[in-house]
Amino acid sequence: MRIVLLLSALFAFAMSANAGVVDRAAALQAQLKGNNSYHAHLARELADVAETELDQHDINVARSFMKMAEDQAAKAGGAK
Amino acid sequence: MMHRIMIGLAALSMSACALTTPDTSISELDNARAAIAAAKAAGAEQCAPKLQAQAVANLYWAAHEFSEGDYHPDENAELAATAESKAKQARAKAAKGCKPEIIKLNGIRFHNDKADITPTAAAILDKAVATLKRRASIKVEVAAHTDSRASDAYNLALSNRRAASVMAYLQSHGISAARLSAKGYGESQPIASNATKAGRAQNRRVELRVQ
Numbered sequence A: 001m002r003i004v005l006l007l008s009a010l011f012a013f014a015m016s017a018n019a020g021v022v023d024r025a026a027a028l029q030a031q032l033k034g035n036n037s038y039h040a041h042l043a044r045e046l047a048d049v050a051e052t053e054l055d056q057h058d059i060n061v062a063r064s065f066m067k068m069a070e071d072q073a074a075k076a077g078g079a080k
Numbered sequence B: 001m002m003h004r005i006m007i008g009l010a011a012l013s014m015s016a017c018a019l020t021t022p023d024t025s026i027s028e029l030d031n032a033r034a035a036i037a038a039a040k041a042a043g044a045e046q047c048a049p050k051l052q053a054q055a056v057a058n059l060y061w062a063a064h065e066f067s068e069g070d071y072h073p074d075e076n077a078e079l080a081a082t083a084e085s086k087a088k089q090a091r092a093k094a095a096k097g098c099k100p101e102i103i104k105l106n107g108i109r110f111h112n113d114k115a116d117i118t119p120t121a122a123a124i125l126d127k128a129v130a131t132l133k134r135r136a137s138i139k140v141e142v143a144a145h146t147d148s149r150a151s152d153a154y155n156l157a158l159s160n161r162r163a164a165s166v167m168a169y170l171q172s173h174g175i176s177a178a179r180l181s182a183k184g185y186g187e188s189q190p191i192a193s194n195a196t197k198a199g200r201a202q203n204r205r206v207e208l209r210v211q
Helices: A001-029 A038-055 A059-076 B002-017 B027-041 B047-067 B073-095 B120-135 B150-170 B199-205
Strands: B100-105 B142-145 B180-184 B205-210
Touching: A001 A059, A038 B047, A059 B047, B027 B073, B027 B120, B047 B073, B047 B199, B073 B142, B120 B142, B142 B150, B150 B180, B150 B205
Parallel strands: B142 B180
Antiparallel strands: B100 B205, B142 B205
């Protein structure tokens, strides 16, 4: 029973991590709409990489790239 | 036993939280790094921002993939090659020179011989204010243009008044004067033919040129 609970908790944790990256990528895209600066483009590109890594179930890497994307978005003037 | 599993999972979670930037200094990325540096020196971040961003993003991605070992050597090499190729394209584009980024204020109209901000223009400028607040690091020139009817001197004076009027509106809505300048170009920079009504309408415009 405890194992089942533990696995359920882990599954929920993984799902929330996935949703977190996807939501953050969507928010970043919205914030940078119309911004064609270098930092804005780089933020979008890095967010795309994050989502690709997420599709490959590499959550850790996806979060790293998402963090880099948000750093660039902040430089571009998009709210972090 | 359960305790050990819990501790193991906690340690795993902690390690999963460590977010690191990929190391791009590896020798496999020498060519891509050099191409990106050359493009940057040529002004690619300003003149070819998308290409340069694609180059840098691919560099980071390649660096990450290389850090995972030789699971997909072909894909790793392809990412590095893409980074290099995009950087070379960005450099070539930058070498040709570039126009400043323009934030268009589509739809701004003034009454004949007037520089007052109409309610329709105010709605458009409010969006520009939001953009400028979001992009707090940029400075812009308010550039106003006319069509070719009337004399050069008249058009230049009218465009100067309209540029100043738009700048005043932006200032009054919280944009620092230090980030703004205004310039009227009169009829000197048409973007369409002044021979047609539609062309003249396109030429009568105000835009924000990112400095």
